[in-house]
Amino acid sequence: MNAPLLTIADLRVRFHNRDHDAVAGVSLSIGQGEIVGLVGESGSGKTVTAMSVAGLLPRKRCDYSGTILLDGVELLHADRRILRGIQGRSIGVVFQDPLSCMDPLMKVGAQVEETLLLHTDLSKAERRQMALEALAAVELPNPERVYNSWPHELSGGMRQRACIAAAVVIRPALLLLDEPTTALDVTVQAQILELLKKLNRESGISMLFISHNLGVVRKLCTRAAVMQNGVIVEEGDTERVFRHPRHAYTRRLIDAIPTRDGRRESA
Amino acid sequence: MKYAFRRLSALLLTMLIVSLCTFAAFSGISGSAAEARLGTQATPERVAALREELGLNRPFAVRYAEWLSGFATGNLGDSLTYRQNVGELLRDKVLVSLLLSGMSFALIVLCSIPLSLLVVRWAGTSLDVAHTLWNQFCMSVPPFFTGLLLSWVFGVALHWFTPGAFPGLSRTGEALHFLLFPAVAIAIPRIAMTVRMLRGTLLRELNRDYVRTAISRGSDRNSVLRRHVLKNALTPAVAFLAQMMAEIVAGVIVVEQVFGIPGLGRMLVVSISNRDYPVVQAIVVILAFWVVASNTAADLINVRIDPRLALRDE
Ligand SMILES: Nc1ncnc2c1ncn2[C@@H]1O[C@H](COP(=O)(O)OP(=O)(O)O)[C@@H](O)[C@H]1O
Ligand SMILES: [Mg+2]
Secondary structure (H helix, E strand, C coil), X not given: CCCCCEEEEEEEEEECCCCCCCEXXXXXXXXCCCEEEEECCCCCCHHHHHHHHHCCCXXXXXXXXXXXXXXXXXXXXXXXHHHHHHECCCEEEECCCCCCCCCCCCCHHHHXXXXXXXXXXXXXXXXXXXXXXXXXXXXXXXXXXXXXXXXXXXXXXXXXXXXXXXXXXXXXXXXXXXXXXXXXXXXXXXXXXXXXXXXXXXXXXXXXXXXXXXXXXXXXXXXXXXXXXXXXXXXXXXXXXXXXXXXXXXXXXXXXXXXXXXXXXXX | CHHHHHHHHHHHHHHHHHHHHHHHHHHXXXXXXXXXXXXXXXXXXXXXXXXXXXXXCCCHHHHHHHHHHHHHHCCCXXXXXCCCEXXXXXXXXHHHHHHHHHHHHHHHHHHHHHHHHXXXXXXXXXXXXXXXHHHHHHHHCXXXXXXXXXXXXXXXXXXXXXXXCCCXXXXXXXXXXXXXXXXXXXXXXXXXXXXXXXXXHHHHHHCCHHHHHHHHCCCCXXXXXXXXXXXXXXXXXXXXXXXXXXXXXXXXXXXXXXXXCCCHHHHHHHHXXXXXXXXXXXXXXXXXXXXXXXXXXXXXXXXXXXXXXXXXXX
């Protein structure tokens, strides 16, 4: 395999107001076009890992060390200005709650176009055209109408699709998804997973998919890393991790997957 | 549109209630005030004649309806002291006071927005403490004091204007120049309050999830503020400024005394001491309308900024 797109090496993060590491030596790589799942209980450090990659760590309020290389460019210690050129352009982020993550007073279309406005000098009409294409690519019915809607006029699932469209409109190399389906109901969750697979297949975008549900990761990811208390305790081919878990914690996560007859597994 | 209609009907209803209460209260007082004016000459015949002259013998509803329509026609009855129609008497004074409150308002808006953006940058630094102290100081200086200080410094010492010699509205430029000083006196504590309010709102908005999203797309701090945060901070700011209109009106009443400005405030104080109730009740209703109308205007502006507001009280 050729050089990975993203390489995280020995990442450590400790917030000043905590007495333990939020991330305690994580190493992980993502290849071109690969979808890697990061699973673990809440508080295990998944979000902090993703935020470190996305350049969203509150640098003044934590100590951090290690390296994060994206296509050979170091991100963790990079200058803010350099980072801003990469944020959005090379790395798209989709967060958990699509309602609070959208600006309530900006039309959906303008939010989808934001990366184009920041990183390209496309004309207004060209930006609009690309935004409409992205909204169509995330399978939103009637992109024209969605483009002119306010966030509060969309359903939860539509909002998350719009957020995905906003993250991929500029075709970044890497998409970080931090529990993107946790706030959605089960059928919508399944549709979003299908959509992500399709985007990956068609555009070859690499993804880091974070979830506390190993069952969801199994449906989407080729490789999975299991995280506990800031460290990756097990990593490998998703099916292998699922069938032959080596770590007791992984087995607990497998047992915790909601099933169809209980709280219902996702489609 | 439906929202605007509801707001405007609410405005009309409020003003009807306010005017009715005012009129009812003053029609009680003004009868006895008229009698009191006759003093020792008050024979029952004279009192009856006076009540007839003042129209106090006709049914309340008729008098109220007549008086209310006077706000449209300008016929609000006669002043007891000036023997002049109240509408004519107040017309210029309303404009002077409107101009003064408008100027104070403009000063508040123009100063507090850039100041709060500056102060937000200081959050968490040592400048923050200095700012908070200074802000609290400004908030606590009463307009009459600043007014006295300004008229002494710029009027008596520097001769930039002559306190008490308001040039009149026909000389617009000079009038605006004169009113700038009282407007500053009114604005200073309100600017401090508004900056404090805006600072809190901006800091709260800067912590929202949508800001993190904007940063994840590569926005710098300025474009986050410009494109997202300012608009979100605007609706609470507009509501706050509209509520402040009541305080500006209170400031206008006080400061007109200090600078000797022939406006509604001074007329109000003079008419109260003269027991000139037709004038007083008209001024009370005009001031109330000014305050209530500002709040309605704020609601109408805010619903254009945030369409969710129209859904909220459906
Ligand atoms: N902004 C922050 N300030 C202080 N501690 C934080 C902050 N963000 C996360 N943490 C801590 O870091 C640890 C990992 O959190 P997180 O990465 O959010 O977990 P996960 O996403 O796996 O649920 C937790 O102990 C959490 O309390
Ligand atoms: Mg998390």
